[in-house]
Amino acid sequence: MIKKMIEVSGLKKSFKTNHVLKDVSFTVHKGNIFALLGSNGAGKTTVVKILSTLLKPDSGNVSIGGFDVVCQGDYVRGCSSLTGQFVAVDEVLTGRENLYLIGQLKRLTDVKSKVDEWLSFFDLEDAADRKVSTYSGGMRRRLDIAMSLMGNPQVLFLDEPTTGLDPQNRIAMWDLVKSLVAEGTTVFLTTQYLEEAEYLADNIAILHGGKILAEGTPQYLKEIIPQRGAQLNFQNERKAVEAMKLLNDKGITVDSIEKKLPSIEEVFLTLIDEKKEDSNHE
Numbered sequence: 001m002i003k004k005m006i007e008v009s010g011l012k013k014s015f016k017t018n019h020v021l022k023d024v025s026f027t028v029h030k031g032n033i034f035a036l037l038g039s040n041g042a043g044k045t046t047v048v049k050i051l052s053t054l055l056k057p058d059s060g061n062v063s064i065g066g067f068d069v070v071c072q073g074d075y076v077r078g079c080s081s082l083t084g085q086f087v088a089v090d091e092v093l094t095g096r097e098n099l100y101l102i103g104q105l106k107r108l109t110d111v112k113s114k115v116d117e118w119l120s121f122f123d124l125e126d127a128a129d130r131k132v133s134t135y136s137g138g139m140r141r142r143l144d145i146a147m148s149l150m151g152n153p154q155v156l157f158l159d160e161p162t163t164g165l166d167p168q169n170r171i172a173m174w175d176l177v178k179s180l181v182a183e184g185t186t187v188f189l190t191t192q193y194l195e196e197a198e199y200l201a202d203n204i205a206i207l208h209g210g211k212i213l214a215e216g217t218p219q220y221l222k223e224i225i226p227q228r229g230a231q232l233n234f235q236n237e238r239k240a241v242e243a244m245k246l247l248n249d250k251g252i253t254v255d256s257i258e259k260k261l262p263s264i265e266e267v268f269l270t271l272i273d274e275k276k277e278d279s280n281h282e
């Protein structure tokens with residue numbers, strides 16, 4: 001049976017007259033990645049705060065791993081962990097010390113081996129004994145997530161995990177989220193990046209105007225709006241022009257022909273990779 005790890009129904013939350021969440025419902029199954037998508041101020045962080053017991057809902061039912069966030073908060077905190085938007089690492093400590101501190105606070109029995117395990121998993125071994133103040137943004141975020149994972153949570157909340165990361169680190173973060181899920185963790189993430197939700201999530205919910213506008217797999221969501229024509233891809237422009245002539249001869253009109261240019265992200269990543277290869281050969 002598929003286990004429901006996060007269940008939210010009829011969730012409401014207002015800040016004075018600002019009715020941020022008007023009626024929010026969704027379910028996340030064990031081992032899935034669920035992305036909550038929304039514009040700035042849509043209420044994504046508010047949902048994460050309620051799910052992680054930092055904020056009380058006004059009404060509705062919210063449970064994590066079968067525990068109610070309002071009356072069983074300790075159990076919820078015991079089975080879940082939050083990595084917020086603003087990195088929560090201690091700058092004056094080293095990466096290793098940050099992890100060690102969390103392991104001790106969580107009263108883990110095998111702190112040293114856990115610290116080593118996560119340092120290696122997050123590719124932070126070389127920087128482990130340097131102060132975090134010398135880390136890059138991507139390294140801080142990796143350390144932050146490693147700290148969240150010290151107690152092996154069943155559910156991980158990631159609030160905009162890739163905001164402020166460059167494309168390479170963003171892709172590294174995506175790989176990391178996928179590998180966590182492969183090990184059985186359930187991931188709930190918020191994002192403003194549509195491609196992030198599409199690449200990562202098993203299910204996406206779009207939050208707007210205090211409600212979930214639509215929810216489903218990326219494929220399902222793409223199919224709920226009318227199709228905007230069909231696309232044929234050819235190896236090069238010459239072949240496309242030939243195909244267009246053939247279609248026109250058969251009375252099938254081609255409305256337009258467009259050269260496919262790489263996105264700036266593709267340009268950036270290709271150039272970086274080429275540079276890496278050059279320096280490997282030097």
Ligand SMILES: Nc1ncnc2c1ncn2[C@@H]1O[C@H](COP(=O)(O)OP(=O)(O)OP(=O)(O)O)[C@@H](O)[C@H]1O
Nearest residue numbers: 015018020038039040041042043044045046047192
């Ligand atoms: N503690 C609070 N007190 C008053 N208003 C708040 C509080 N927390 C959030 N809000 C308001 O609730 C609304 C939703 O905020 P929230 O941070 O949940 O949005 P978000 O979707 O996460 O936005 P972003 O993408 O910019 O992080 C905003 O209008 C915000 O000003």
